[in-house]
Amino acid sequence: MMTRKPIIAGNWKMYKTVQEAKDFAAGLLESLEKLENGTNAEMVICAPFTALAALKDELEESIIHIGAQNMYYETQGAYTGEISPLMLTELACTYVIIGHSERREYFKEDDALIAKKVKTALDFGLTPILCVGENLALREAGQALVFVQGQVENALRELSPEEIRKIVVAYEPIWAIGTGRTASPQDAQEMCAAIRATLARLAAEAAQEIRILYGGSVKASNIAELMDQPDIDGALVGGASLDFLGFTELIGSV
Numbered sequence: 001m002m003t004r005k006p007i008i009a010g011n012w013k014m015y016k017t018v019q020e021a022k023d024f025a026a027g028l029l030e031s032l033e034k035l036e037n038g039t040n041a042e043m044v045i046c047a048p049f050t051a052l053a054a055l056k057d058e059l060e061e062s063i064i065h066i067g068a069q070n071m072y073y074e075t076q077g078a079y080t081g082e083i084s085p086l087m088l089t090e091l092a093c094t095y096v097i098i099g100h101s102e103r104r105e106y107f108k109e110d111d112a113l114i115a116k117k118v119k120t121a122l123d124f125g126l127t128p129i130l131c132v133g134e135n136l137a138l139r140e141a142g143q144a145l146v147f148v149q150g151q152v153e154n155a156l157r158e159l160s161p162e163e164i165r166k167i168v169v170a171y172e173p174i175w176a177i178g179t180g181r182t183a184s185p186q187d188a189q190e191m192c193a194a195i196r197a198t199l200a201r202l203a204a205e206a207a208q209e210i211r212i213l214y215g216g217s218v219k220a221s222n223i224a225e226l227m228d229q230p231d232i233d234g235a236l237v238g239g240a241s242l243d244f245l246g247f248t249e250l251i252g253s254v
């Protein structure tokens, strides 16, 4: 079976001032050095836009990758309040979360907008972390699988297989985000396997290379059993990424 390098990506959401981001970065680098067995995971911190310049100073030369949590799909223009991919690459970002469920829900982002953002991120050399996931009503109605496969297809349909090869997908059931309620490893695996099957329909050869992350109340105590699943290649971590000691412990548990 093909080995995929795991990714542990922190999503700070709307937390951390510039000073707090600097303190976190310094603390994380120091505590990672003390990890007994090191880590083979690719580590990413997805920070608010305002903290990215500080993270560039602290982390650009380190093993930790910098990511944003959103972007617009134009390079520049009259789009008040938006941030372009060019602005992100200038700040040493290599990853960008696209289509997080909070963006879909509170900011009304739809699949068509998300598809444009994924395409533009790739055009600028950013790795999009495409988030998909069902709400509780869909899960209880037995429609989770079909819904999530549709989200993946709608976001990627226009891309070439070579473009699809470069993306990362995060399966994040909405009912598990920030709730303390994690999907069981079996349920998460079933969904991630279905996502990989969808990817295979869009880009047959690339599907086995694409990293699929699980997200939703991941912590040090449950990450290992999730990542033991054959189609789960890492985690997108919200709450448990905010404290550098806790995040180090989580990375050490992979």
Ligand code: PEP
Residues within 6 Å of the ligand: 011, 013, 172, 176, 177, 178, 179, 180, 215, 216, 217, 218, 236, 237, 238, 239, 240
């Ligand atoms: C997230 O924000 O993507 C997330 C999974 O949050 P949490 O880990 O807090 O559930």
